[in-house]
Amino acid sequence: MSGLHTLRKFAAPEVIFGNGARFLLTKYVHNFSLSHCLVVTDKGVRSTGLVDALIAPLHEAGVRTTIFDDISPNPRDGQIRRGTAVFLDSRCDGVVAIGGGSPMDAAKAIGFMATNGADVLSFEGVDKVEAPAPPMICIPTTAGTSADISQFCIVNDTSRHIKIAIVAQAAIPDVALVDPECTYSMPxxxxxxxxxxxxxxxxxxxxxxxxxxxxxxxxxxxxxxxxxxxxxxxxxxxxxxxxxxxxxxxxxxxxxxxxxxxxxxxxxxxxxxxxxxxxxxxxxxxxxxxxxxxxxxxxxxxxxxxxxxxxxxxxxxxxxxxxxxxxxxxxxxxxxxxxxxxxxxxxxxxxxxxxxxxxxxxxxxxxxxxxxxxxxxxxxxxxxxx
Structure with a gap:
């Protein structure tokens, strides 16, 4: 499709792939010098016990966490705004997303709002995110969306009843801990x-x-x-x-x-x-x-x-x-x-x-x-x- 002399950029996060990759969460939280993480997930993933199992070592290491699980499939703009308020009110300095595409997209959008001081809908389109998001670590629990490594963030604009696409370098997480064992509970x-x-x-x-x-x-x-x-x-x-x-x-x-x-x-x-x-x-x-x-x-x-x-x-x-x-x-x-x-x-x-x-x-x-x-x-x- 592309010409032989066409310039192309290839962007990707740091990725750790393999069974047990999830257990490196505490290491990477320390690498970013984070003291209080907003953990973005959904109620289904949280009910499996995976979230509690992953944040327990963080607490043992002295890192505080606040869980935000008010995320639905096709995450809504209102959920993003509420999550951002939790991030700011809790004085978090990083984001950990655990789940499928919806929690990961929501986590990205929360990060954009937190550091840019603008509404999530203002980022619609390509390269509209000016300030970098807080450090973000993704642990995917599904095999398909690839939100853990992509520069896409998809959010439902509930007023217009459309899904907006935010495409930006800032949407690429800093680290993806891609662990196939996290997908075993998928129906x-x-x-x-x-x-x-x-x-x-x-x-x-x-x-x-x-x-x-x-x-x-x-x-x-x-x-x-x-x-x-x-x-x-x-x-x-x-x-x-x-x-x-x-x-x-x-x-x-x-x-x-x-x-x-x-x-x-x-x-x-x-x-x-x-x-x-x-x-x-x-x-x-x-x-x-x-x-x-x-x-x-x-x-x-x-x-x-x-x-x-x-x-x-x-x-x-x-x-x-x-x-x-x-x-x-x-x-x-x-x-x-x-x-x-x-x-x-x-x-x-x-x-x-x-x-x-x-x-x-x-x-x-x-x-x-x-x-x-x-x-x-x-x-x-x-x-x-x-």
Missing amino acids: PGLTAATGMDALTHAFEAYVSTVSSPTTDLFALDAVQLVRKHLRQAVEHPDDVEAREGMMRASMHAGYAFSNAILGAVHAMAHSLGGILDAPHGDCNAVLLPYVVRANFITVPERYRELAAAFGMSVKDMSDAVLVEELFNELQMFGRQLGIPEGLSGLNMDKGIIPRLAHTALQDACMLTNPRKFSQGEVEALYEEAW
Whole structure:
């Protein structure tokens, strides 16, 4: 996608990957000379006991913590404001995020507000965060969102009923402790949805108009890992190899999309999440085959390479046949994992499609999609995915 002489930047946090990485939290808190951490999580993760287990060594080391767990899926602007007030009132000097994409996105946004003195919604867009956030350490508990290593932060603007994208260098955490053992408690449905999110990240990064040889490397590897490990992780949650493979897939897809950005699938999914509060991973999984089919004619060779990474035999297949085969493979893969077969399962009224399409076209992710869609074309994609 990119020219041979095009400059590209690659940004990533310090990452410690492997079973037991979570136990290095106290070490890194000390490395940053933190004395009082705001721990951002959600009630589901907190109920597993993981949060208490991780902050106990901090207390033993003399580090204070304040827990903020008022975070929902698709985190809201009001939750960010409340979390920021807790951070400031408690005189915290660092942030620890423990959870999936929602707590990590919320933690990023809380940090922006705390150091910039501006409302979370003012950071919408690219490079709108002027002052660095406080030191931030992420411990992901899902394998798919890659919020622990990306420069993206997604927040629900509840007044406009849209999901805003904050894309900034300041959104990259300082350290990610990526521990596959933290994902063992994920139920099968969440494992499937977050895994399909990782697959979508990889597909969209690979065909992005600002991809690079470096992001390509990670994107193709992520596709191979998802194909190899996701179904096993869903059906056998305690499979060590599958859980590690999916955590690596999530990380590699994150390296790809954080630097190459995304495309129409995410723009359309963000619109569904903002207006209907729909689950992000499921939306991506349903929409991906349709957007791939619509984009295919623009970058057929890129999709041929993605299909090969997905395990398809593409050597003697014409483009006309390949696009339909890839569409079918992606749909079948999702359905084998229990992903909804269409958007109708979201209890969505078809009358809202024009509004969904309009919002999707305003999303920052649409800018790097390889094909430029019209309002009518995006409406048609929503209709097809119904």
